[in-house]
Amino acid sequence: MSTIRKVVLAYSGGLDTSVILKWLQETYQCEVITFTADIGQGEEVAPAQTKAENLGVKKIYIEDLREEFVKNYVFPMFRANTLYEGEYLLGTSIARPLIAKRLVEIAHETGADAISHGATGKGNDQVRFELGAYALSPNLKVIAPWREWNLTSREKLLAYADQHGISIEGKRKGKSPYSMDANLLHISYEGGLLEDPWCAPEESMWRWTTSPEQAPNQPDEIELEYRQGDIIKVNRESLSPAKVLETLNYLGNKHGIGRLDLVENRYVGMKSRGCYETPGGSIMLKAHRAIESLTLDREVAHLKDELMPRYANLIYNGYWWSPERKLLQQLIDSSQMTVSGLVSLKLYKGNVIVLGRQSKEHSLFMPKIATFEEDAGAYKQQDAEGFIKLNALRLRIEAMNKYQS
Template structure:
C-alpha cells in the first residue's frame, strides 16, 4: 500500500500503549490525518482519558461512542438465542464485540471522509480477521492498515522505547502496577491471555480474576432469581424490567457475587494455532442456562434438536468473524423464527459457582401437558397400548438386520 495514498484514517483507539503508539506511527509513517474512535461496550473503564491523550497527539476528530445497548440488543442477545458455545465452552465474549466495533469504524470513515481504517490487532490473533472481514463486507473498497503486520515493534520493550522516543505518555494503573495479562472486557465478559497462562499446565493465580469471587468464597446461602423472557430475549429479573445492557450488567453483578462464570480453556484460533485463555462471563453463564430451560418448555422437540445441530456452525461463524455474511443471516432468521414462542419465566438457584434451574413456566406457550406426562392415572389422555406399534415399526429395520446376521 502506497503510504501517500492515505489522507485520513479512522483508528480504533483505546488510549493504551499499543494504540497510542499506533496513532503516532500512522502520523509519521503515513503522514495522514488520524481520527480516533473509542467504543464504550461496557469495559468498565473511564474513557475520557482517551480523549485527552488523542487531543495531546493533535487529533482533531475524536469519537467516543456509548454502544452498550446496541452491543447487547443487536449482537449479544441474537447470539444467545442460538445458545452459542464455541468448542463446547467459550461464550464468545471477545468475538461478538468485534463486528460492532468494525461496523462503527466503517460508519465513521464515511462520516469523516476517511479513506482507511486502522486497528491494533496482532498478526497472530483472531481479531484482525474479525475486524477486516466485517470492514470488507460493509465497504468493499475500504483500505485497512494493520500496523502489527507492517512494523518491527514486535515486543512490549520496543513499544515502550518508541513511546519514550516520541513523548507518548504511558500510564500505569492507579496503584502503580499493571496486570501482566492481555485483557479484554465488555458487558459480556473479561478475558485474560499471556504471561504465565502461556503454559496450559499453570493454574491461574487467585488475584487474576476481576469480576467474580472464588466459588469457595461465595456466600453460604444460595441466591434465587427469576428471569423473564419475551421471544427468546431476557427482559426482566425478579419481575423488574431492564434495558438489555442494564439486564446483562445486573446478571454480571449477581453472578460474580456467587462465583459464577469462570472458565479456563484452550481454544483453536482461526489462524491455526491453539491458545490458552481464561474468561469471566457471569451474566452470560446464567443467561445460557436460563434460555435453554425456557426453550425446553416451549420449543417443539425437532425444532430444538435442529437448533442444537446448527449451533456449532453458528458459533464458528461468530468466532471466525463472519457476522455480516449471508450464511449467518440465514441461520439467524431460522433461529429467530423459533424464538417467537420462547416466552415465560425461569427460576434459578445460584450457589458457589453453580447455576441450577429450579422452575420454569410459560402462560401462553408451554408445551408441557401434565395430563399426558403424569405417572398417575391420566384419564385416557394417553393410550399406552399405542406404544406397541410405535416400537415395532421403529424396530423393523433392526429385526430385519438381526435375521440377516442370524
C-alpha cells in the first residue's frame, strides 16, 4: 500500500466517510477522489460536494444512478422473486454491486491505484464492495479503514472530526442513533435498541411507512402491467423503472406496507437483527408472483422457486458479478419471456391483496378445462385413474414388502 497515490472513495458526506477522507489523506499522503451515488436515498447529495471541497478534494463525482439501479439491478432481482432467508428483499445488498462498478470505472478513468469504502469489518458490505471490485478489476487495491485504524467507536470518530475541523451535522454525544441505509428500494435500521432481539422497535424509528393501525380506512386499488417480467405501467400510465418504484413506494408508505423485523445470518458468521421498510418492493413481489402464476409452466415455476434461495444467497453475500449469478440470471430472464399481462391489487393497512390477474397472449389457465361445470369433454376424468395408479406403483410395492415381512 506504500505506492498508493490516488484513491477513489465511496463518499456519503456523513461522519464515517468524512473522517475516512481525511484519514486517507493523512495516512497515505494521497489524492482522494470522491464518488457520491444518488440511488434514491431520499437525502440531498449536493452537500457532499461542498464537504469534499472543504477537505481539499479536487475531483468530485456526484451521479444520479436511480434509473440504472432499478432497471439493471432491482428489476432483474425481482424477476426471480428473490427473498433472503424467506423474508428479506435485499435492499442494501442489491445496491452494492452498482456502487462497486462505478468505483472501479472511476478508478480506471482517473488512473487511481485504489478504491476505499466505509464498511466495517463486522458486516456484509465490506464483502460485497470488495468481491465486486475484484471481479471487475482484479489488480485494483482496496483500502478498508475500519480494518486498519483504531477509531473503533462513534465517540472516537467525533473526536477525530473535532480535532481536524471536519463539520458533522447532528453530532450526538453518548448514545448512538440507529445505523441506517437507504435507497429507492428500502431503508434499513440497525443498532441501538434493536441489538436486543426481544425489544420491539419504537414506532418513532420508522421513517417511511405509516403505521398499519394509522393507515387510511379506505383501500387503494391499482393495476400493474407487466412485460417480460418487468412492470411497465402503473394504472395504465407508462413509467420508467425508477418512476415505477417511486410510485409504488408512495402507495406502500401510505398504506403501511413493507415493514420487516428480522434476525438474519450475516456472511461473516454472526447473527444480526435489523428492521426494514420496503414498501414498493413488497407490492412488486406479490404482483410478480401473481402474473407468474398465470403465465409460467408448473415445472418452470417450481424450478425457479428451488433456485431462488441460491440466487438470493449470491446477492446477499456479494456475488452479483460472479459467473454463477450471471448464469442463473440468464435462466431466470429466459423464463420471463411469457410473463406479460395485468395484475390488479388492493392495498389496505399493511396488506397487498391480489384482486385479479390477466394475460391475453400467455395465460396457461384454461377455463374450459379447469371448470367445475360441464367441460364438454375437454378433460377426460377417467384418465386420472391410470395416472394415479402409475404414480402409486412404488408406494404400493413398498407397502406390499412391509406386509409380506
